[in-house]
Amino acid sequence: MFKLNLKIALRNLWKNKGFSLINIGGLAIGLASCMILLLYIAYEWSYDKQFANNDKTYVIYQSVVANGKTLSWPWTPNVMAKEVQEKIPGVKYASRSTYPKPQLITVGDNKLGSKAVFADDKFIKVFDYKFIKGNPAQVLKNLNSIILTKSFAEKLFGNEDPINKTVKLENEDVLKVEAIIEDVPANSSIIFDCIMPWALFEKRETWVKENNWGNNMCLTVVQLKDNNFFPAAKAMMTDIYKRNQKDNLAVASLHPLTKWHLYADFENGKSVGGKIDQLKIFLLLAFCILLIACVNFMNLSTARSERRAKEDGIRKAIGSTRKSLISQFFLESLLITFISTVLAFILVEVSLPYFNNLLNIKLLIDYRNINFWIGLFALMTFTGLIAGSYPALYLSSFEPVKVLKGFKIKTDSSVSVRKVLVVGQFVFAACLIICTAVIYQQLTYVKNKPIGYDQSNLIQIKVEGKMRDEGKLELLKTQLIKSGAATNVTFFSSDVTEGGNNTTDVQWEGKNPNENISFNHRGIGYDFIETMGTSLTSGREFSPKFPTDTSNVMLNEAAIKMMGLKNPIGKVITFWGFKLNIVGTVKDFVVESAYQKVAPMIFHLRTNDNANVILARLNPNQNISSSLTKIDELVKEMEPNYPVKRVFVNESFEVKFQDEKLLGTLSNWFGGFAIFISCLGLLGLALFMAEQRKKEISIRKVLGASTANILTLLNKDFIKLVAIANVIAFPLAYVIINKWLSAFEYRISISALPFIAAASISVIIAVLTVSIQSVKVAKANPVDALKYE
Incomplete structure (x- = not known):
């Protein structure tokens, strides 16, 4: 029996090559997308689990x-x-x-x-x-x-x-x-x-x-x-x-x-999430893409129901049971799933290098791992059974007498189910479009938000070896400016785009003794304000004209606000037991998270022999390549035993957006795949409706309806489905993106633009997809459909 069912399945696949290709292609793309996402999730989930205990x-x-x-x-x-x-x-x-x-x-x-x-x-x-x-x-x-x-x-x-x-x-x-x-x-x-x-x-x-x-x-x-x-x-x-x-x-x-690795975010001293939230999104994305591919299969299979109905009616008439017919349909879906899985493997192997480069990791398929094959078999079986469930139960339910007398599919619950499935596909597609648009808007907003200093042409050079010797950094500063490669140079205690040291050991007059205030403290050199491209809000910056500046500090606006100081210049703070005078206040600028508020900061004078970073602003009137070459030569001349480590500050700053860029990029790619598969689902329903209304359309053409009239008639029903999908998707997407945005202190307000974009794109996709099939039906010769009537 199995051999016979396999032959029938292969013959049906070969007989309906177009449908088979769409079915296999849709499932292959769905499976490949799901496999890549699951590989990434498994990789992230396995962090730090390779150790014995x-x-x-x-x-x-x-x-x-x-x-x-x-x-x-x-x-x-x-x-x-x-x-x-x-x-x-x-x-x-x-x-x-x-x-x-x-x-x-x-x-x-x-x-x-x-x-x-x-x-x-x-x-x-x-x-x-x-x-x-x-x-x-x-x-x-x-x-x-x-x-x-x-x-x-x-x-x-x-x-x-x-x-x-x-x-x-x-x-x-x-x-x-x-x-x-x-x-x-x-x-x-x-x-x-x-x-x-x-x-x-x-x-x-x-x-x-x-x-x-x-x-x-x-x-x-x-x-x-x-x-x-x-x-x-x-x-x-x-x-x-x-x-x-x-x-x-x-x-x-x-x-x-x-x-x-996965639960690194804390609130009130307790772990509340982190990378795991992103993995949950990708897991949901993987499941939904696979589900959309399965829905596709259902729609395309049942779209050919009238042709299969007669075959099944004859088989029932000569003694086949419903159970055997169900087995036949499940075997067909499992066979298509197997072929799709082979094709999915090819797609995964071809695309993995791209995703590895995108994610900066090394995802590999471990073919020697038995757990991989068990997981693959489970995924393939699940896909085959889910995809084949509705066609098997629906097509095997036809009564042979009615089928053989002249079967006509009525607009009953089966059609409604099919429409519900298409609506479900477009709900997911619309949600993806909205969420991807909001991620892009949030990323653009934060990247373009004023950060308090000028990143352009600003580089930082790591201080190493002999550069720390007394007087060497001051000499290098003079040489860099004299060479014309840099216009301003200063020193910093650490990477300007990373967090510095934090302390709560700061006291001042009027401080609440029961309140802890955390300050980020940094050492800076002379000419800091001009080199950074920031500004003073009051007072002055450190200068060699004032030898006592080693006993002075500068504070940023956030620190002044947190301390409640109205006229800070000249006030005294106690920092680690040392009494220091406030001589200047600096405009807030971002050094840690671009998404969170700027922390209170204390700046103290960093003497030349204990700085860790040189900040240099390149001369805008000089060629950048020649300036960088000159800087490398001067640094190498001073310390030949170390490789020169320099980087543009804006390149270091860009790393802060890595997680959001990754989420946006993957959402774009896999959202595109989901939308493409959804289009195949619409195509399946369009084929079904066109086949069902073939004679109606022919009669309309005989009575004078134009191709445009027919296209409008057919598209109207699908636009309704897309409209319903958008109505459901909008509140769902709003809840999702609002929850995602709540993690950021600096965030955009949710506008109508992503929702309008989602509605427009989904309608355009639906019209184009349906029209591809509808044009064929609308232009067909009505005689072909009516000659036997």
Whole structure:
């Protein structure tokens, strides 16, 4: 029986080549879109789950009430790990480490920039990286030692065995290679090229040795012996700051490592979401695209119902049961799904390089993974059964006597169901158009919103090595301006587009002693205002004319407002126990999130020998390429042992919009696929209606109706369906986009434009799609349809 049904299915596919092609193509595009989205979701979901005891591992977060809200971040004091290891019950390992930071590693003349982590020996016990060479029990104990990843070791040593060979760190410390580990998986929150001992970090940065519960400067991870200890450990972590520092109001919490990547957004000290919200959108998108493809199949299958009805009537008349007919239809849908899946694989493999480049990741189909094949089989079966369910149940329900006497399909519930399915398709399509338009508007609004300084022709250069020597930076500043490559140069304590150091240890006259205010503090050099392209709102900026400026500060507008100072110039604040005078106030400018309000900021004078970044404004009258070349030459001349690290500030700023751009781009692509598949669904209904009304249209033509009249008649019904879809989609889309926009402090107001665009596009798509088929029917010779009447 199976063999016979398979033959019938293949014959039907071959007989109706056009329908088969549309069916297979629609399902293939739907499956391919769904597979790519599911691959991306699986990749993001797998973050930090490759470690053996990932379910027992936690990242310590600190929460502080400041500026009227609770701020949370995974930065902790250097003494946290020891305290947790000794005092918290059930802790197996507590490790401290830096976050990956740029470091120069040298072997002979081979100088490479690296992402380096300084960590204690428990770090590689919590994160059980695979060791290729070296003894895991002995690493990170020797002060002058280093662990390299496999690919980084190959870059440094080529095919040589690196074990016990030496490398140079920042042209200063000579380190012996004691182990090689596999490359850190890309789906890991901590990506690095090498690990060095925490003791070496303390040697290089002497301030790290200070046991200070108020200095949050490292990452602390904890691994429990068993999760049964979690409730007790969580309870004891709450007041760990207060137990060790009487006036410290910070609260510590244990955040699961497996949720670190996906649940990074906190409110009131509790995890509320993050990347997971984006994944939920993509999962819904994947499901809806696949569902639309299945609906397509239903519409196209039932559109040919009159032709299949006679065949099924004859089969029933000679003894076929309804059950066998249902099996036949399901076999056909599963066969089409199988062919579509093969085609979908080809589409996925062809498009994956593009999406990998777009997402900056490496999505791969792991054909050796049994779970992949189980998942694929489940997806294929689900698609086949859903797509074939309505045609199987509907077409097998015809009564053979009525069919063989002269079957005519009536406008009954089956047609209504088909129309409901098309409406559902266009509800989804309209929602996608609206949401994509709003994402684009929000992204454009924030990118074009004044950020408080001039990004154009502004570059930042990392200060390294001999550039820190006394007087060198001032000399370089003079050379850059004298060369004509730059018009203004200043110094900054950190990357101008990233968050700086934060503190709540600021006091001033009139401050509420029970209120915590968090300040972002930055060191700046002379000529900061003009170089940045920002402005003073009152007072003056730092100048070499005032030697006492090391005891002065400047504040931004947000800080003045938060402190409630009406006439700030000349007022005194206490910053980390030092009394400092306010000499100027600076216009607010964006350095962290472009979507959130500017944080209160304190600017203090950064002397030339301890700046970390040089900010230079390129000369607009000079060729940019020649200016950059000249700058590189001057920097290289001063410090030949380091590669020049410079970047345009606007390029760094652009990274802030990565998640929103990704969401918008994927919505565009997969929204386009969904709309295309929806068009196929409309085509299916148009074919059905045209076939059903063929004689009616012929009679109208005989009575004098023009092609335009016929097209209007046929399109009218479909425009009604699209109008109904838009009426349903508008409130649904409004709720979705309003919830998405609520996460941003700087947000657009929802206008009518996206809704008008969605309605217009959907109507145009519907008219064009239906007209493709309707024109054929309207121009057909009426004699062909009426000659047997």
